[in-house]
Amino acid sequence: MEKTHRARRGAPLAALAAGLLIALPALAQEQFIGLPSYRVGPYAAGGSGIYGGWIDYMTLINERDGGINGVKLTWEECETEYNNARGVECYERLKGKGPTGNTTFQPLSTGITYSVLEKVAQDKIPMVTIGYGRTDAADGRVFPWVFPMISTYWSQASGMVKFIGGKVGGLEQLKGKKIVYLYHDSAFGKEGIPLMEQSAQKYGFTLKQIPVAHPGNEQQAQWLQIRQEKPDYVILWGWGVMNPTALRAAARSGYPRDRIVGGWWSGSEEDTIPAGDAAKGYISANLSGVGTGFPVIQEVQKHVYARNKGNMEDKNRVGSVYYNRGIVHGILTVEAIRTAQQKFGAGKPMTGEQVRWGFEHLNLDADHLARLGATGLLPELKVSCADHEGAGKVKFQQWDGSKWLPLTDWIEADRAQVRGLIEASAGAYAKEKGVTPRDCSKEP
Incomplete structure (x- = not known):
């Protein structure tokens, strides 16, 4: 009898609880x-x-x-x-x-x-x-x-080599050319080196590697070396303040900005706008539109x-x-x-x-x-x-002084x-x- 009483007393509570559960909205996932x-x-x-x-x-x-x-x-x-x-x-x-x-x-x-x-x-x-x-x-x-x-990074480096090869008349025309790899002296900056070294052997161009210490706002010695090397192209593998600093240094040393090809971490508006007129003509890779x-x-x-x-x-x-x-x-x-x-x-x-x-x-x-x-x-x-x-694809763009203009469609490494x-x-x-x-x- 006692068990029955308890059951009857709990029944309304159970029904109320069930009703509350029904009334509450489902929890959002x-x-x-x-x-x-x-x-x-x-x-x-x-x-x-x-x-x-x-x-x-x-x-x-x-x-x-x-x-x-x-x-x-x-x-x-x-x-x-x-x-x-x-x-x-x-x-x-x-x-x-x-x-x-x-x-x-x-x-x-x-x-x-x-x-x-x-x-x-x-x-x-x-x-x-x-x-x-x-x-x-x-x-x-x-x-x-x-x-x-x-x-x-290796696909980007390969795409850069292909792009530069296209600018000089074909990959076979890279033989005897000189390319400077100007890079952020960090794990990021060093990542492209193996592909660049292998490509230099494969196509016969001379590769000069020049590191820039973090954060990159001092590059006088590096650009003096670039001026002495007289490379056909400079690959700018930079990040942050290193990039506008490089473009301003290139302008002061008289190096053409349309022969500087930056990586996709060197090709944003934040890299070019601070450099002012020194950035005009600069080319960079991009992995998005x-x-x-x-x-x-x-x-x-x-x-x-x-x-x-x-x-x-x-x-x-x-x-x-x-x-x-x-x-x-x-x-x-x-x-x-x-x-x-x-x-x-x-x-x-x-x-x-x-x-x-x-x-x-x-x-x-x-x-x-x-x-x-x-x-x-x-x-x-x-x-x-x-x-x-x-x-494994990359495209290239060029800074016209105020905005990025597309230069290529996707280039496959x-x-x-x-x-x-x-x-x-x-x-x-x-x-x-x-x-x-x-x-x-x-x-x-």
């Missing part, structure tokens, strides 16, 4: 993305532009689409100041946040990339290094958790900035080189999550392991890019188990040459670390 950004320090222009564009794209996905199949994107910035130790601190701080933890780490720093390379594998967090980082990580058999997508003419940029203006939800304090930077590169970061991240959802469950937040699978199965063909409004903003790419680069270096270097790493490369034929 969230996908957390940690942003190890840098908005202060000597390289703040790059960090603020790229992370600003990336945040704007994620805001677009939330505002226009309601997230990825209903999963809202959330994020948190952690200031690294482009410092390796701070980058590691941010990695540790961000990795456990969100319902499934941080599901991608993108530090925009070659130094930080090297510092957390083994950590991401242990913690099962995919690290994406678009246009920077350790080049041989493009071999996904040895580096399954690292994705140097679109184009690596520039300007506001892309439909996806116009969608950001419509759904984000028109609602006063934009991340950029200076709206004039929308469409700039760094900003558009941030949009590309956003596109690749969102599409990797979307790809993962297609396999592991639409409308669910993905784990780091699942997002890694999404990155490794990205296939952005011409139709897909058109649907995203990103035709020409980035090249078509297809990532696979063995190939974590996916495209010498893929055989680049892949040979990648596999040799990755193989050496695997042997040193005792890593058994994956058998991609057995991967799902």
Whole structure:
């Protein structure tokens, strides 16, 4: 009798609780993305532009689409100041946040990339290094958790050699020419050297390597040496203040700016505008398109900035080189999550392991890019188990004194040459670390 009484007394409470559960809206699903950004320090222009564009794209996905199949994107910035130790601190701080933890780490720093390379594998967090980082990580058999997508430093260097070869009448005409490699004296700056040295042997040009100490605002001795060397071309592999300083120094020494070819970290408005007239005619590589003419940029203006939800304090930077590169970061991240959802469950937040699978199965063909409004903003790419680069292309642009003008369409690297270096270097790493490369034929 007592048991029956208790049951009857609890019944109304159970019914009330059930009613409350029915009345409450379903909890929104969230996908957390940690942003190890840098908005202060000597390289703040790059960090603020790229992370600003990336945040704007994620805001677009939330505002226009309601997230990825209903999963809202959330994020948190952690200031690294482009410092390796701070980058590691941010990695540790961000990795456990969100319902499934941080599901991608993108530090925009070659130094930080090297510092957390083994950590991401242990913690099962995919690290994406678009246009920077350790080049041989493009071999996904040895580096399954690292994705140097679109184009690596060696692909860029190969594209530069092809471009310069085209300017002198063909690659065979490089024989006997002299090229100076003026580089930031850091892991980033040294990354292009193996490809440049091999290309010098292959095509018969003389390569002179000249380092510039961080941060690069003192280059008098370097440009005196360049003046003495009288090179046919100078490759400017710079970053931050080093770039406008180099252009002003070139102007003072009388070296033609249209024979200076910069890397994609030397080819932003923040590199040319501070140099003033000294930058006119300067050429640089780029791994994304520039300007506001892309439909996806116009969608950001419509759904984000028109609602006063934009991340950029200076709206004039929308469409700039760094900003558009941030949009590309956003596109690749969102599409990797979307790809993962297609396999592991639409409308669910993905784990780091699942997002890694999404990155490794990205296939952005011409139709897909058109649907995203990103035709020409980035090249078509297809990532696979063995190939974590996916495209290996670069385009070139020239500064006319006020804006960047396109010089070329996408130029594909010498893929055989680049892949040979990648596999040799990755193989050496695997042997040193005792890593058994994956058998991609057995991967799902």
